[in-house]
Amino acid sequence: MLGQSKDYGKTKGLRLNYKIISEIVNDGAKILDLGCGDGTLLKQLIDEKNVRGIGVEIDQNSVISAIEKGLSIIQGNIDAGLKEFTDKEYDWVILNQTVQSTDKPDFVIEEMLRVGKKVVVSFPNFAYWKVRFYLFFKGKMPKSKILPFEWFNTPNIHLLTINDFYEFCNKRNIKILQSVYMTRAKVRHGMLIRAISNFFTEEVIFVISR
Amino acid sequence: MKNSVGIVQTQYIHIDEPLNLDSGKVLPQYDIAYETYGELNEDKSNAILVLHALTGDAHAAGKHNPTDKKVGWWDDMIGPDKAFDTNKYFIISSNMLGGCAGTTGPSSINPQTGREYGLDFPVITVGDAVKVQKKLVDYLGVKKLMVAGGSMGGMQALEWATTHSDMVEACIIIASTSKLSTQAIAFNAVGRNAILSDPYFNDGNYYQNEKQPERGLSIARMVGHITYLCEEAMQNKFARRFQDKDKPDFDFNIDFEVESYLEHQGKIFVNRFDANSYLYITKAVDYYDTAQCYGSLEKAFADSHAKFLVISFTSDWLFPTYQSKEIVNALVKAHKDVSFCEIKSPCGHDAFLLEFETQTKIIKSFLNKVDHIC
Numbered sequence: 255m256l257g258q259s260k261d262y263g264k265t266k267g268l269r270l271n272y273k274i275i276s277e278i279v280n281d282g283a284k285i286l287d288l289g290c291g292d293g294t295l296l297k298q299l300i301d302e303k304n305v306r307g308i309g310v311e312i313d314q315n316s317v318i319s320a321i322e323k324g325l326s327i328i329q330g331n332i333d334a335g336l337k338e339f340t341d342k343e344y345d346w347v348i349l350n351q352t353v354q355s356t357d358k359p360d361f362v363i364e365e366m367l368r369v370g371k372k373v374v375v376s377f378p379n380f381a382y383w384k385v386r387f388y389l390f391f392k393g394k395m396p397k398s399k400i401l402p403f404e405w406f407n408t409p410n411i412h413l414l415t416i417n418d419f420y421e422f423c424n425k426r427n428i429k430i431l432q433s434v435y436m437t438r439a440k441v442r443h444g445m446l447i448r449a450i451s452n453f454f455t456e457e458v459i460f461v462i463s464r
Numbered sequence: 465m466k467n468s469v470g471i472v473q474t475q476y477i478h479i480d481e482p483l484n485l486d487s488g489k490v491l492p493q494y495d496i497a498y499e500t501y502g503e504l505n506e507d508k509s510n511a512i513l514v515l516h517a518l519t520g521d522a523h524a525a526g527k528h529n530p531t532d533k534k535v536g537w538w539d540d541m542i543g544p545d546k547a548f549d550t551n552k553y554f555i556i557s558s559n560m561l562g563g564c565a566g567t568t569g570p571s572s573i574n575p576q577t578g579r580e581y582g583l584d585f586p587v588i589t590v591g592d593a594v595k596v597q598k599k600l601v602d603y604l605g606v607k608k609l610m611v612a613g614g615s616m617g618g619m620q621a622l623e624w625a626t627t628h629s630d631m632v633e634a635c636i637i638i639a640s641t642s643k644l645s646t647q648a649i650a651f652n653a654v655g656r657n658a659i660l661s662d663p664y665f666n667d668g669n670y671y672q673n674e675k676q677p678e679r680g681l682s683i684a685r686m687v688g689h690i691t692y693l694c695e696e697a698m699q700n701k702f703a704r705r706f707q708d709k710d711k712p713d714f715d716f717n718i719d720f721e722v723e724s725y726l727e728h729q730g731k732i733f734v735n736r737f738d739a740n741s742y743l744y745i746t747k748a749v750d751y752y753d754t755a756q757c758y759g760s761l762e763k764a765f766a767d768s769h770a771k772f773l774v775i776s777f778t779s780d781w782l783f784p785t786y787q788s789k790e791i792v793n794a795l796v797k798a799h800k801d802v803s804f805c806e807i808k809s810p811c812g813h814d815a816f817l818l819e820f821e822t823q824t825k826i827i828k829s830f831l832n833k834v835d836h837i838c
Contacts, residue, residue, distance in 0.1 A: 308796075318822065324832065
């Protein structure tokens with residue numbers, strides 16, 4: 255059983271990822287964007303969905319670019335937790351393409367679930383067939399457009415698969431409210447056969463809550 | 465002078481009414497020295513009050529005379545197209561209460577005795593200084609304003625945002641804290657002790673004497689300068705080089721470049737600063753604690769509707785980043801609009817006066833955002 259499938263044509267990569275998240279988030283919501291980089295997504299959400307939001311980012315130059323976009327940004331390390339944010343303060347907490355590079359993904363996700371009513375987590379799926387074949391045939395750490403680094407300089411220290419994430423949520427009683435599977439410009443919502451989605455999906459966006 | 469506010473003049477107002485101080489004492493009357501740059505717009509909504517650090521004065525930008533070698537203390541940041549753009553904003557800068565550059569302080573004449581106050585001057589607080597600034601702002605007809613300052617100036621900006629929450633639209637706090645660390649108080653104590661134990665201090669009555677407590681004040685400044693730098697900055701600037709020689713003299717005169725630097729800083733300081741003012745202002749800084757009257761920092765911000773920008777510097781160990789983060793965290797908890805950036809710099813606490821390019825980018829964008837929303 256497959257869910258709805260949609261082809262986004264020329265919208266690929268990060269731009270597609272931002273577009274999907276912008277479709278997921280509701281109008282006027284209060285948003286916390288963790289690891290927000292230069293604030294491109296947050297700015298898009300403010301412009302398109304009229305959200306109110308704040309970003310957290312560790313890199314100084316990204317923080318400055320985000321402030322130059324007129325955003326409210328706090329420089330900080332999300333691995334240190336979200337102590338300053340109160341319980342269920344945000345409608346949405348977003349961790350876009352960042353969970354795999356945190357020191358303590360479990361702690362970060364728990365903290366997000368504490369401060370957010372809904373949480374968006376996206377990551378590259380390490381069980382994507384091209385990644386598997388890369389390792390299988392080349393016998394080397396897989397590299398691709400969304401995994402461009404060498405083994406020795408990659409920030410992606412906690413790579414994971416769709417199955418890993420399901421198992422993680424199951425064990426911790428985290429509800430998966432929505433899943434969006436992306437491969438290039440193809441986007442499938444709520445595909446039910448997990449083994450297939452785990453094999454054919456390059457990148458995934460989950461909406462979770464507790 | 466491109467991008468300069470040009471030739472400016474310090475102006476003065478006399479306030480002929482008593483000022484009730486936090487200590488319970490009363491200052492019967494006082495003067496305020498101030499400068500302004502740019503034009504106040506018609507609806508009086510473009511004012512920015514900039515607040516100086518420990519030993520600053522009202523002269524924040526431009527020159528007093530075309531032949532002046534030095535420009536105002538924040539000239540890099542204030543002027544046409546600069547961070548605080550005088551084409552858009554009306555910038556106000558005043559000398560702090562207790563200072564020695566025009567605003568009433570211990571070196572001013574006590575109207576009751578006809579002589580300098582000396583130690584008869586009442587002990588003042590950062591809160592008292594802000595009360596005086598409020599008088600100035602009222603006098604200029606400003607009803608809403610933005611406030612900005614580094615170091616002690618940041619403390620005053622905090623005090624403004626919390627005590628005049630109805631007036632403050634934006635607050636920029638740079639290399640500052642809501643309360644000094646124990647270590648910072650300790651350094652101030654050493655500085656004050658150097659002054660108090662100078663043989664010419666004479667219980668603060670030295671103004672008419674031939675000898676002034678210059679050595680004490682210059683040692684206080686030397687200690688201060690060590691805290692404004694950091695190990696890396698000192699290493700970069702002086703390393704272990706000897707001053708104008710290759711080998712040591714085997715005596716107790718100046719050997720190292722760093723000694724010569726401190727000596728020089730101490731010497732030039734006594735020409736422009738008053739020893740009593742140093743005692744009063746460092747004490748005010750030591751006492752300051754934004755949260756004290758409110759119970760917590762978060763509660764202190766409760767009534768504020770200002771947008772906040774907090775900036776710290778990686779190598780600043782006098783006002784370290786964690787103190788800025790405390791302010792930021794309290795603002796987030798109080799659901800206020802805040803941005804925070806820790807700027808990488810090897811310059812120590814002094815970075816807030818030196819790293820103007822990065823600060824300009826951040827502050828310009830922040831003020832633009834405030835303009836959009838107001």
